[in-house]
Amino acid sequence: MRPLDWVVMFGWLVFLVSYGLWRGRGSSSTQEFMLASKTMPWYAMGLSIMATQASAITFISTTAQAYVDGMRFVQFYFGLPLAMVILSATAVPIFHRAKVYTAYEYLEHRFDAKTRLLVTIIFLISRGLGAGLALSAPAIVLSVVLGWPFRVTILIMGGLVVLYTTLGGIKAVTWADVQQMTVIMLALVMAFAVAISMLPPDVSFRDALKLAGAAGKLNAVTTTFDWNDRYNIWSGLIGGMFLALAYFGTDQSQVQRYLTGKSIGQSRLGLLLNAMAKVPMQFFILFIGAMVFVMFLFVRPPLVFQPVVLEQVQASSQYAAIESRYELERSRISEPHNRIWMPRARRRSSSPTPPIRTTFSCPS
């Protein structure tokens, strides 16, 4: 990491925590801490809802999913806008009129305290496990980038989040989510630009699309009904809708967001922002994965991204044999009569074929 990288990273972390604390200042009462005194605007709620649903796993694993399996995972989100409409029409007014502080407080009003306690315990256990997993993914990335132990990066990230959450309450969390969502979107655009810029000069964007399509990576919609196919339009619309209903309608991490709206209308608009933006966003994330797949047709992919693991693999006795076999296959594919695809621009031009890049280095 260069000094500027350190400045950007720590500057951003300090800004994120400071901004969250500043926005959440004065959250001393229960109403302020849990509901932000019902003052949150719809766009902040909407972005916070989206940021809560997303995690580092979304941006690391979803792109990887498109790399391996294509874009069909996007269908999983097709039912989400329908669920947002149903929840806006039903759950949002119910929760607001019940004047509850949490989703599970409503269960006590509707049933009894035992039901509330049981569901709360289940939520805390499941959310604790989920948060642990969501925290571990960026911790791995940070430990690789910084060269720090995994546990240290987990403690730093977890500590920062706990700090602004406990001091600033839901207001701090929501505004921090807005900042994070903005940075995430910028980072996605930059990742896409990097993947495209690393294509050879004579491979156009349309060529990249054709390559990804030929490899079956642009399979965004499957209309055939198959019980054994996890992702198709039907499983997405039906299964995805019920999953989204359960998550956005009963999970405290989401319900808390739209309970902070100053009116039922503001909460509805927050949910409907999610309904409109989520599917295109997931499409874009998966599309980045497909473009990274095309990029690695021309740039040799790293064996593994973690330097420590890579060193262990390189030290093994089988590594040299694998490496020589790879070089043999690569040279065989590079032979003109074995080449199955060539960009149109390259076929037209008489310029010699540029050498395939065999290294990929992360910025140090």
Next chain:
Amino acid sequence: MTEPQRTVLDEPPPFLGTWRRVYTVVVIYLACVISIFYWFTQSFAPSLTP
């Protein structure tokens, strides 16, 4: 500690007049998005013919 009484505001949407119309627009929007994705898939689907 007693919390202040909260009033619940149920206001019409800032556009289209009624929430029912807003929901309809969202559903139509979803149908358009799926249609575009379907066209995208078909446009770049692997060709089965040699």
